[in-house]
Amino acid sequence: MNPRQTESYQQIKMQNQVREQYEQQQTERKRNAIVLFLAYLRAEGYHNSVSAIEAETNVTLAKYEPCDNIDIVSVIGEYEDYFKFKFNRQVKLVKKAPAKDDTKQEHQSLVLDKIQKRSQSSAKPPPPPGKSSANKPAQKDAKDAKEGKETKDQDEEHTPNILPQIPVKEISNQNLKNMDKPKPKEEMVEGEAEAFRPILAAAPSNFPAELLSFYSIIQHEILTEHPTQSFKEVVGLEKPKQILKESVILPAKYPDLFTGILKPWKGCLLFSAPGNGKSFLARALASECKCTFFNISASSLLSKYYGESEKLVRCLFLMARQYERSVIFIDELDCLMGARDGDSEHEASRRIKTQLLVEIDGLNSVSNQQIFVLAATNLPWTIDSAMLRRLEKRVYVNAPNQDDRAQIIRNVIGDRIDGNLIQQMVMKTENWSASDVCAICKEAAMSRLRKVLQKLEANEGGHYDAKKDIQIGQEEVTEALKVVKPSYDLKLQEKYVEWSRDFGA
Known part of the structure; x- marks a missing residue:
């Protein structure tokens, strides 16, 4: 492979990994902000607001809570002190909302198809390495320069949410391998299977x-x-x-x-x-x-x-x-x-x-x-x-072949059945759907469970370890094959194959 092409692929992979890490960091920041605000609202007695926000975001104080000595008021206060110390002036966090004029109303009533994506300045991915946005000249009109001079200075001098640039030449193959490694469990804020609902967008002002x-x-x-x-x-x-x-x-x-x-x-x-x-x-x-x-x-x-x-x-x-x-x-x-x-x-x-x-x-x-x-x-x-x-x-979406059916059976009842019986079930379920294969596995397991329950009922006064007697044998497999039948025939499957050949893409 061309060395230049290899380097280009490494750059693309590195940029993607940096962007994914940054997006995960911003997601955690948003979640943390919601938790801090929920704790503040609850402390101030806004219980209805807390319930509404928890229902909408699926972030509840039952799952998360602020760490010791952390609250939103102290965070804002520390940021104000930091800004005062660094820039020798007070930071402005809130300003008066301007009066709504006709021009602004007309601007907000644009067609919904042409609305811009929601502002994600805090979640904006970093620029590609070697193309720092700081090298681009600022292009502001006279009105913005006059009204937003203080805001501009603040943005240029203090940018806490910008991801540090990582030059491509400084990233070796070993670093790429390290970036591929998943985070340890203690570093992950929440598991992949844990429910976390992104904030659902409210209806925009120009929604019909x-x-x-x-x-x-x-x-x-x-x-x-x-x-x-x-x-x-x-x-x-x-x-x-x-x-x-x-x-x-x-x-x-x-x-x-x-x-x-x-x-x-x-x-x-x-x-x-x-x-x-x-x-x-x-x-x-x-x-x-x-x-x-x-x-x-x-x-x-x-x-x-x-x-x-x-x-x-x-x-x-x-x-x-x-x-x-x-x-x-x-x-x-x-x-x-x-x-x-x-x-x-x-x-x-x-x-x-x-x-x-x-x-x-x-x-x-x-x-x-x-x-x-x-x-x-x-x-x-x-x-x-x-x-x-x-x-x-x-x-x-084709029906499972022999190897697929064997894998499905192993996934469902692999710890309860012998390998020879798995192969027998695979041969008996030719052209069956995946759900039918799962159904026959369940029927075989239930057939064994019925016999275990009969022993439990007959041996009420004695000691019987039912959990050790759950192995599926030849008798249960034979009974399951007699009971469970495929949900469709071979002619229907051939019809799908023919339609796929004529109209599939």
């Missing part, structure tokens, strides 16, 4: 008034708990995992590589027979994408009142544009986007389909927003062709 009543409805569909699944737990399905990673996860890690013709996919359709892991893939993506995840079903967007379904669809995509990165997962897409068949279709159904098509088509016109639409269905041949065109990737 007719959609405000639907804002809270869609907000309830935002995933607020960290799923426990991950892509490592998904057995097989390498192609779907690759598509999802290169659509959401990798563009966030290496944004410089996904530009122009290589910009991320905007939509993906997962289709297969029931029980092959489409929803599991969505949960794994939600666990690893580190972005706002909308979990949408047909009931989320359908309403019995005239015109409300279209408003819900519009509100959903307007809310997704508020966040820097969003994933909209629509389960059972065929319920919403069946093929339009002219006069026999109800007007309300046709309107919501049209609105959904318009909103998804509008995602491609906004290049600086990362909104990804993920859909799943068991009936891909019933979906409207216009929707299929907008979902750029149409990926078949």
Whole structure:
């Protein structure tokens, strides 16, 4: 490999690692600020405000509390003393809000599609190494220079939130390896599986008034708990995992590589027979994408009142544009986007389909927003062709092969069954779905448990260690194979394969 190309890849990897560390630091700072404010409000008696903030942010004083001798008032006081000592003048933390004039009102009523991303000055990633923003000349107009001279001096002289620059030449391969190592548990503020909800954005001032009543409805569909699944737990399905990673996860890690013709996919359709892991893939993506995840079903967007379904669809995509990165997962897409068949279709159904098509088509016109639409269905041949065109990737989630089925059985009951019986179950479950394989594992375990319970009931006065008698044998496997049957036949699976060959992407 070209040494210059290797150095370039190392620079990209290093920049990504620095940015991820900085973003994690800013997330912890935001969490700490919420905890300090909650403690202050509780001490001052604002109990209703504390309850509201805890419900909205999912950061509670039951999980976190300020350290000894730490409170928000003392932090502000120490910062004021520090600023006075360093700059020999008092710091201004609060100023009077200017009177709202017509010009400002007109500026705030711009179209929501063109609003800028929320100000994240505290979470802004550092500039690339060797391109320090301090080298760029400050370009301010006369009005800003006159009104904000003091603020400008403060920003130039005191920048506590800026990450120190790390020259590329000073980073060796050993340092890169050290950066790859995960933090020890004691250094991690919270585990990956611990629930932490990012602060949900409130409706902006220019949000359409007719959609405000639907804002809270869609907000309830935002995933607020960290799923426990991950892509490592998904057995097989390498192609779907690759598509999802290169659509959401990798563009966030290496944004410089996904530009122009290589910009991320905007939509993906997962289709297969029931029980092959489409929803599991969505949960794994939600666990690893580190972005706002909308979990949408047909009931989320359908309403019995005239015109409300279209408003819900519009509100959903307007809310997704508020966040820097969003994933909209629509389960059972065929319920919403069946093929339009002219006069026999109800007007309300046709309107919501049209609105959904318009909103998804509008995602491609906004290049600086990362909104990804993920859909799943068991009936891909019933979906409207216009929707299929907008979902750029149409990926078949295949049934598990022999190796995958063996791995699933080991994951479910591997500690209770002999290896020879695992191979027997693998051969008997050819063309079965992943959920059917899990079902037969559970049935075999339950069959053994029934016999254990009978012994417990018959030996009430004696001593019987039931936990040691849970090993699954040939008899339990045979009984499970007689009881559990596959949820679909081979002809249906061949239909999916044929549709994937004709319309997959």
